[in-house]
Amino acid sequence: MVRRNFLKDLLFWILAFFLGYTGNILNRRSTFEFGNNGSERVNNLIDPSNDPNNNLDSILKKIQDVIHVKEFGAKGDGKTDDTIAINKAIKFCFKHKKALNFGSGSYLYDRKMTWNIDGQFNGYFIEWVGNGAQILFKRLDIAYIAFYKMEFVHIEGIDFVGPAKTGGLPNQNATGIAIYSTKRLIINRCSFTNFIGDGLLISSEQMNNRERSSQNIKIQNCYFNNNGRGGLTIVGCVSGMVENNHFGPERLTLAPVVGEVLHIESDHQTRLGIEGLNICYNLIYNSVNLTNSSWTEGYVGEKDTWINFHHNKIIVHDNLYGITSAGGNIKITENEISVTRSMASDDLGIGALHLKCNSVIIERNTIKTFGKKTLISIYNWTYETRGKVILRENNYITTNCSYIYRFYNDKFGKFTKTHSITRICREDYSKIKNANWLISAPQGGGNALKYYLEGIEWKHLNGMEFKNTTKKHLLYLRDCTITAGASLLNWNKSGAAIRVYHENCILSGTIDSNVPTYPINLTAVYKIVEKIGIPDDSYEMGIVGRENKLTRTSTGKYEWNTFTFNELYNYTFIAQTLLTSKEKESYYISIRYPSNEEGLLVIEIRNGLNKLVDLPDNSRIQIIGRMLNKKAISVVVS
Structure with missing residues (x-):
């Protein structure tokens, strides 16, 4: 009996070797299960030592769920054009619901037009696995492969390499991999580099339909570098996580559009906010766009939807901002944000953080700049007076700056409502060497009618200024020490008078004569x-x-x-x-x-x-x- 089992084991390993299933594929664990049509697929291979029955027939059956791309003639030597073989392998595995193994080869891929693969939400999936495999794309002028309406997509251990400066005219839509309207998605241990457009694009296949938005996405342990429009772009997703990725410092500047290395934007036509997207523990070079819901009236006012951006490290060398947004609700917490280059075109209103939002919570971050004129700029992009701005327990490090905060009223007049309140609490300015103003509200008195400051210690040239407003703004100071060398409170007298209330404060500096202050x-x-x-x-x-x-x-x-x-x-x-x-x-x-x-x-x-x-x-x-x-x-x- 022992001899018989030994022969079975030996036969199994010989088959596995010749079929190319060695490596970490044998140790994979089940990632997804689905059975909406009454069937269930197990997409992992079991180590024979873990099979209590040691049944060779069942093991061989499970092997059939994974197909190696070399079975279709791919060489993977980095020299041979493997386009035809890869196309056949992708088509076969999709049709027969198999996983596709790329092993560790380097495959040249030169498809001449975009390949749209549509699952029709009919039980189809994409599962590609590799052990450091490379797929080398040759063209600048097309988007390569797009997946639509899949039950799930799982891609792991593959490096997708764009053509960078060879192969045709640049096209900003020349994306590496695009995934639309997928119910479940995992991208793990992959890289996306040298694409004119987006390295990886995740989007919605159909507007005006939340059910058709991608959801339950997980992008982890990936590397994005030297892409044009964006490294990772997510548009129209419902929920998911972007975790422990590296967004590299190089940008493909020959691209027609050079965007952010990480760009998040919800479906701007349906106005559906991202219900829950966590972006955490990433190393990010260059700027990030976090746009949750759109700039049009709708969903964000009806439902509490948030993007959570936390425990990331951002290093920006050549852009005007670290994080930007255009609508929605955002939480930015416990990040390290460093803007290391001062530019001649650094506008007063740009800021290391440049946020147009319904609500934003910024807390316990370290924000470091070198000579930027403004650290944080916030606009009132809200249709209802219910949005809020909270800045709490952040640590600021800079040599020189004109403003810590600039709060803007929508200068285009599209958003007539203001934030319900702007709250600034227990911020740390001890590592700021030279600064001019703590707060400036240069347009219409700023983004809110009420400003609440608590536990603030500020000892620089000027305190707070409010300009060009016809509304009665409220400034409430509690437990604050604000000792301005010149102006404590500057008020543009063309508008209505501001009301200043203070409690347990130490305040000094000049105040406009017609500004009433009430302890x-x-x-x-x-x-x-x-x-x-x-x-x-x-x-x-x-x-x-x-x-x-x-x-x-x-x-x-x-x-x-x-x-x-x-x-x-x-x-x-x-x-x-x-x-x-x-x-x-x-x-x-x-x-x-x-x-x-x-x-x-x-x-x-x-x-x-x-x-x-x-x-x-x-x-x-x-x-x-x-x-x-x-x-x-x-x-x-x-």
């Missing part, structure tokens, strides 16, 4: 020195843009000039004395509101006999204010 909660402390009350620097004043004087007018009476007559009645004030430890006498403090618009808030000091008296030197008067009506700043910020 939410304030504490002001004045030290008595030779009967005069002076601001005590050891206490946080919390009041910006005011003179903050406490002036003694007569015995026991002090006038406080911080608030105007009308503003006083928006607050409730209390006051108390802070006496030195040596002081034994008791003092009583009271507040008198003015009776006319010229009057000021008066603080009276009395002793135990109810007589007006001056406080002794080095004692203090503390004034605490609370805003009565906080509806103006009661906005949702999370």
Whole structure:
């Protein structure tokens, strides 16, 4: 019995050797199962040692599911034109639902026109596997192979190499592999290089139909380099993952269109957003486009659809931005983004991140630039006032910049709504050497009506500017230290006045005279020195843009000039004395509101006999204010 089993094993390995099924194909595990038409296909080979019955007949049957391209006459020597053999192999395996093995050869491929292979969602699939195989394309002027409406596509271990500078006139649509409307897709351990158009294109076969969009895609462990229009372009997909890929630094500049190395765009005619696409752990040279949903009204306002871009490293040498977008919802988190070249054409509004979006969350990234004029530019591409912008806990590293953030109103007038709020929290600017403005809203007051800043520490030339608006914008500062060397807040007076509320802040710099600033909660402390009350620097004043004087007018009476007559009645004030430890006498403090618009808030000091008296030197008067009506700043910020 043992001898019989040995002979079976020996026969199996001899057959496997001559048919070319050695290598890692034998160790493949099942990737997909499907059985919509009542049938089920097992697309892996089983090692005989793992087969409890050691049944040679069943093993040989499974071998029949994989066909080697050399069985159709392909040489794979890198010299012979294998076009005809490859065409026959592809056609046979597609028709008979077999996997196609390319082994480790190099195959010259010179198809003269695009080959469209349509599965009609009828149980057909594409499965190509290789062990470092190369398919060498020769023409610049065509898109080579396109798959349509497949149940699944699985391509692994194959390098697709374009012709670069030989073989005809450049055509921006000369794509390596195109995949349309596929239900499940895996591309693993492949490379796409030297194509005039896209190295790999994934798209939707039919517009206006979400069911015809590609979905459940997984692109991993692949290499994209020296392509023209795009290395990897995904248009009209529903969901998937792009993980652990390398997008190389070289660009095929002879191409008619030189685009991003990674370009994501949902179906702009159906207006269907990408429900869930994760792009993570990739090394990316040059810029990325993340466009989720289109610039036309529709789906993105109805459903919460997001592109998640996280844990990637981007290095940009020769483009104006690191990440750009034109519509939709995007999360950019925990990435390293480095823009290393300063260009003469670096426009103020471009930015290392240049985003036109419905909503965006940018958090815990490291953004490094060299002399860029703007770090982040954001436009309000939204039809409903529900989009939001959140910038949180990012780390900025730069030598010189004009602006950290520029917030734009849609300059074409197509998007009339604004983001509901722009929130900036706990950002790290400690590694910025020289900067001009923290925030600029140069068009119509920017992208939102409400700006919320929390936990910000900014110590550069200027603070915030808002221009050319007719709307009442709200700026709310909480736990911020903004000490501007020149202008703290610059306001274009041609429009409506901005309202500035602040709480527990340290603010300094000039403010336009007609910009009202309102502390939410304030504490002001004045030290008595030779009967005069002076601001005590050891206490946080919390009041910006005011003179903050406490002036003694007569015995026991002090006038406080911080608030105007009308503003006083928006607050409730209390006051108390802070006496030195040596002081034994008791003092009583009271507040008198003015009776006319010229009057000021008066603080009276009395002793135990109810007589007006001056406080002794080095004692203090503390004034605490609370805003009565906080509806103006009661906005949702999370």
